[in-house]
Amino acid sequence: MPTKEEFVVTPYEVKGHIDYQRLKELFGTQDLTPALLDQIRVRAGGELHPLLARGIYFSHRDLGETLDRAARGQRFFLYSGRGPSGPLHTSHLLPFDLCRWLQQKFDAPMYIQITDDEKFWVRAGLTREETYRWGLDNLADLLALGFDPKRTRVFFDTRSIGAMYPLAVDVAKKVNFSTVKSVFGFSASQNIGAIFYTALQSVPCFWPSWYAGRAIPCLIPCGIDQDPHFRVTRDLAESLGYPKPALLHSVMLPGLLGERVMSTTGDSKDNAIFLDDRPKEVERKIKNALTGGRATVEEQRRLGAVPEICSVWALWRAKFARDDAEFDEVTRGCRSGELLCGDCKSRVLVRVQDFLSEHAKRKEAVRATAESLIIEGGERSDGSGPVVRGEIPLP
Amino acid sequence: MPTKEEFVVTPYEVKGHIDYQRLKELFGTQDLTPALLDQIRVRAGGELHPLLARGIYFSHRDLGETLDRAARGQRFFLYSGRGPSGPLHTSHLLPFDLCRWLQQKFDAPMYIQITDDEKFWVRAGLTREETYRWGLDNLADLLALGFDPKRTRVFFDTRSIGAMYPLAVDVAKKVNFSTVKSVFGFSASQNIGAIFYTALQSVPCFWPSWYAGRAIPCLIPCGIDQDPHFRVTRDLAESLGYPKPALLHSVMLPGLLGERVMSTTGDSKDNAIFLDDRPKEVERKIKNALTGGRATVEEQRRLGAVPEICSVWALWRAKFARDDAEFDEVTRGCRSGELLCGDCKSRVLVRVQDFLSEHAKRKEAVRATAESLIIEGGERSDGSGPVVRGEIPLP
Numbered sequence: 001m002p003t004k005e006e007f008v009v010t011p012y013e014v015k016g017h018i019d020y021q022r023l024k025e026l027f028g029t030q031d032l033t034p035a036l037l038d039q040i041r042v043r044a045g046g047e048l049h050p051l052l053a054r055g056i057y058f059s060h061r062d063l064g065e066t067l068d069r070a071a072r073g074q075r076f077f078l079y080s081g082r083g084p085s086g087p088l089h090t091s092h093l094l095p096f097d098l099c100r101w102l103q104q105k106f107d108a109p110m111y112i113q114i115t116d117d118e119k120f121w122v123r124a125g126l127t128r129e130e131t132y133r134w135g136l137d138n139l140a141d142l143l144a145l146g147f148d149p150k151r152t153r154v155f156f157d158t159r160s161i162g163a164m165y166p167l168a169v170d171v172a173k174k175v176n177f178s179t180v181k182s183v184f185g186f187s188a189s190q191n192i193g194a195i196f197y198t199a200l201q202s203v204p205c206f207w208p209s210w211y212a213g214r215a216i217p218c219l220i221p222c223g224i225d226q227d228p229h230f231r232v233t234r235d236l237a238e239s240l241g242y243p244k245p246a247l248l249h250s251v252m253l254p255g256l257l258g259e260r261v262m263s264t265t266g267d268s269k270d271n272a273i274f275l276d277d278r279p280k281e282v283e284r285k286i287k288n289a290l291t292g293g294r295a296t297v298e299e300q301r302r303l304g305a306v307p308e309i310c311s312v313w314a315l316w317r318a319k320f321a322r323d324d325a326e327f328d329e330v331t332r333g334c335r336s337g338e339l340l341c342g343d344c345k346s347r348v349l350v351r352v353q354d355f356l357s358e359h360a361k362r363k364e365a366v367r368a369t370a371e372s373l374i375i376e377g378g379e380r381s382d383g384s385g386p387v388v389r390g391e392i393p394l395p
Numbered sequence: 396m397p398t399k400e401e402f403v404v405t406p407y408e409v410k411g412h413i414d415y416q417r418l419k420e421l422f423g424t425q426d427l428t429p430a431l432l433d434q435i436r437v438r439a440g441g442e443l444h445p446l447l448a449r450g451i452y453f454s455h456r457d458l459g460e461t462l463d464r465a466a467r468g469q470r471f472f473l474y475s476g477r478g479p480s481g482p483l484h485t486s487h488l489l490p491f492d493l494c495r496w497l498q499q500k501f502d503a504p505m506y507i508q509i510t511d512d513e514k515f516w517v518r519a520g521l522t523r524e525e526t527y528r529w530g531l532d533n534l535a536d537l538l539a540l541g542f543d544p545k546r547t548r549v550f551f552d553t554r555s556i557g558a559m560y561p562l563a564v565d566v567a568k569k570v571n572f573s574t575v576k577s578v579f580g581f582s583a584s585q586n587i588g589a590i591f592y593t594a595l596q597s598v599p600c601f602w603p604s605w606y607a608g609r610a611i612p613c614l615i616p617c618g619i620d621q622d623p624h625f626r627v628t629r630d631l632a633e634s635l636g637y638p639k640p641a642l643l644h645s646v647m648l649p650g651l652l653g654e655r656v657m658s659t660t661g662d663s664k665d666n667a668i669f670l671d672d673r674p675k676e677v678e679r680k681i682k683n684a685l686t687g688g689r690a691t692v693e694e695q696r697r698l699g700a701v702p703e704i705c706s707v708w709a710l711w712r713a714k715f716a717r718d719d720a721e722f723d724e725v726t727r728g729c730r731s732g733e734l735l736c737g738d739c740k741s742r743v744l745v746r747v748q749d750f751l752s753e754h755a756k757r758k759e760a761v762r763a764t765a766e767s768l769i770i771e772g773g774e775r776s777d778g779s780g781p782v783v784r785g786e787i788p789l790p
Contacts, residue, residue: 117564128564158564159773162557169512169523169553172588177572180587192575193567196591378554378771 009225009252010184012122020058020224020251027227029059029249036060039067044105051098051250053324054317059224061234062246066219070106075395076217078102079204079245081113081155081226084134085123088141089272090319090352091253095221097319098248100145102221103152109393110147111204113155114139118200121193132158140370141275144362151393154374155204162378163386164203167210172199174236183228202233205245211386212394218245223252253318256289256311273315275363279353286312286349292334293341304337312341312348320351404620404647405579407517407589415453415619415646422622424454424644431455434462439500446493446645448719449712454619456629457641461614465501470790471612473497474599474640476508476550479529480518483536484667485714485747486648490616492714493643495540497616498547504788505542506599508550509534513595516588527553535765536670539757546788549769550599557773558781559598562605567594569631578623597628600640606781607789613640618647648713651684651706668710670758674748681707681744687729688736699732707736707743715746 007016009023024031032052041048051057066076080095082088096112103110116135120128135156143152155164180186180195208216220230230247237244255271270285277285292310294300307313313334321327330347333339377388402411404418419426427447436443446452461471475490477483491507498505511530515523530551538547550559575581575590603611615625625642632639650666665680672680687701687708702708708729716722725742728734772783 117560120564121568128561158561161560162771162773165512165556165560166523166553169515169588172591173516173586175587176584177581177587177590178583181583186572188573188576189571191568192570192572192591192594193564195572196567196587199587376557376773378557 008185010228011226012184014225014252018252023224024059027059027224027231029061029224029227029247030063032058032060032063032248036063036067039064039071040105043067043070044101047105049098049101050321050324050327051094051318054327056094056253056318057098057221057248057250059249060247061227061230062244063219063248066217066246069217074217075106075108076219076246077109077111077208077395079111079113079218079220080222081115081201081204082135082138082142083115083119083122084131084138085119085126086134087274087276088138089274090315091272092138093142093145094223094250094253094318096142096145096147098221098250100147102219103148107395108151108219109208109395110152111155111208112139112142112147112152113157113201113204115157115197115201117157117193118197121191121197128158136370140363140367141359143366143370143373144359146362149369149373152373153392154370155207156374157200160375163375163388164200164207166386167203167207168199170240171202171206171233171236172196174239175199175232179232183232198229198232201229202236205230205233206237206240206242207386208392208394209242211388211392215243216395217243219248220245221248221250224249225252253314254311256285258290258311273352273356275356275359277356279356282352282356283349286345286352289345291341291344297340300340301337304335305339305341307331307334310334312345315348315352320348320355322351403580405623406621407579409620409647413647418619419454422454422619422626424456424619424622424642425458427453427455427458427643431458431462434459434466435500438462438465439496442500444493444496445716445719445722446489446713449722451489451648451713452493452616452643452645454644455642456622456625457639458614458643461612461641464612469612470501470503471614471641472504472506472603472790474506474508474613474615475617476510476596476599477530477533477537478510478514478517479526479533480514480521481529482669482671483533484669485710486667487533488537488540489618489645489648489713491537491540491542493616493645495542497614498543502790503546503614504603504790505547506550506603507534507537507542507547508552508596508599510552510592510596512552512588513592516586516592523553531765535758535762536754538761538765538768539754541757544764544768547768548787549765550602551769552595555770558770558783559595559602561781562598562602563594565635566597566601566628566631567591569634570594570627574627578627593624593627596624597631600625600628601632601635601637602781603787603789604637606783606787610638611790612638614643615640616643616645619644620647648709649706651680653685653706668747668751670751670754672751674751677747677751678744681740681747684740686736686739692735695735696732699730700734700736702726702729705729707740710743710747715743715750717746 007018037052070076078099080099099110102108114135116131119131120126180198205218230245234244257271273282273285289311291312292306294303316327316330375388377386402413432447465471473494475494494505497503509530511526514526515521575593600613625640629639652666668677668680684706687705689695689698711722711725770783772781
């Protein structure tokens, strides 16, 4: 077991107690400063998304340049992705909730990547048909968040490969085994699919520029664990003639049982609230969730609780507070000892159940049209670029 | 430099003086015995293709089983491929001349793979657009050999990837870096495209079975240097539920200047006769070709020449003798000293020039329809298998 000072964060392994300040130094990323947040707020008409305002996004690469260019009229597109291995839980929504808001505020096209190939390659016990079906299911969940279908398209790896592959071939020539070994910690027993895969995660960053034949900036909201993929992408961007993608990094939220991160598979189903959980399951999970409360009611009334270590406060913080006023009220009540854990749980439970029920309806409504957003196509017959079905929204 | 005893044969490197007997032992392949050749001859109505009769194909894997099954009514399909890095030369035709004959005699579907991605990955100084365009050009050359368009289809990697990829994903999960490192001699500085590529060379072996949902045997005529790819394929076939492909291996023919093998690129343009060479170029190359002749006419008349070390005799042997009678006559004349090298060269030159001129016409005739044979498509939307454009011929 790593000590508190030792931790590992890669797309394929997160372990130890993550020191985010140290992680920024290790990865060489930048602070998401108040000045940058102000730039976003001004552009967004005075609002700031709670995930930005509450520090869940904490780090970036080249965000300032991207916002400066946008202010001068060079718009960016958004890109984030999902490796489909099972049902989504609420933490999976972090990048997509922010993307949906940014799409609206910055009038930005959004590209969602569903990496069904990758999940099959890196996860034992899943068939390709399973990752494929979870991919379609997860996609409906993501689209149900309210992305504008006119400005949103999907790279579904095994479906979109015809349109992605020529560019992936260009990328793959620039990356060698030494690099993926050191960046992802791969050993020689890693399968050649997982080794190749990072090329496909670079593709959406460059694809709109490739398709349009001009430089279009890319902004990627994602968990900090995905940063290694995009370090590879950024390192080779210039040599391929495309802009380096900019990044916005979130922390990894703790699970309900205090485990390091929410997890889709394994024995930790109770550690997260899945979007397909029944109301009774949600109730049970929240009832059992670890909080920052004290041993007795008396002690809590006297000392207050500690929101920073509370998995229920994390739910309020990331998604379920109606607005900043409510979030501040819950936080103050928690700290002061006025709001006891049982009451807090009952309040958040209603919010979570309402969200899941509304979400299920929105998901059903988008399911029929989800597949129409998948980019399918191939290479032009002169080998000069992609030809795809349907219109591609470009900034 | 390797000594006479040291040689290397992989798809990516051929060096040293190849001892084919030793290579069979190293690779664990079987002798192409007279009994097996007889089986083919009987099935082919008493004929045997010169490449088989003259020992250019010399080794195999599972050919007996494949012929036995065919005799019992379970037909096989043929598969061979080309990595497009420039114009074809006559040695590139070895597998395809044999395939065309086998297609006719065994009523076998033929799948040609054009690996434009692979050549881009492993060859410095070629752009992806160049390997793509050479791919289309080489394909026209191959189809001009007379394949039956009704029974011939093409996997053109960057064009066919949509139809190939799901199966490649299955294969890639079963192959790790240790394997490609030991089989192909790759180092950690190898790019991740070249590392992934062997998965794509397995795909045509299994694809018809995957598409049809039943086991269809595959026979691959190829240079022995390609055997390592198919060792990987054969090792994982059973675990994926497909038949192991059978193989027929040819030697690597010596070049006109005595270099180990004909080469498409580099300084060795004079070492091979390219299908797009002008008549004057062919004349010059054959004039300069190394023979097995003696120092003087007198000596040659007295001792005879040595066909086994002659690059001109290799042309007669592999392709340009009209029939066995002519081949035997040339060989006898050479050995006895009756046929001098200058006369032999003049005779073969006419044959080569005639072939190239006829070939150019046939190539123009097939060029327009070549692309219609490329398999394009993708995965079924339930992830259960490939859906492709047009009819796929299956045995």
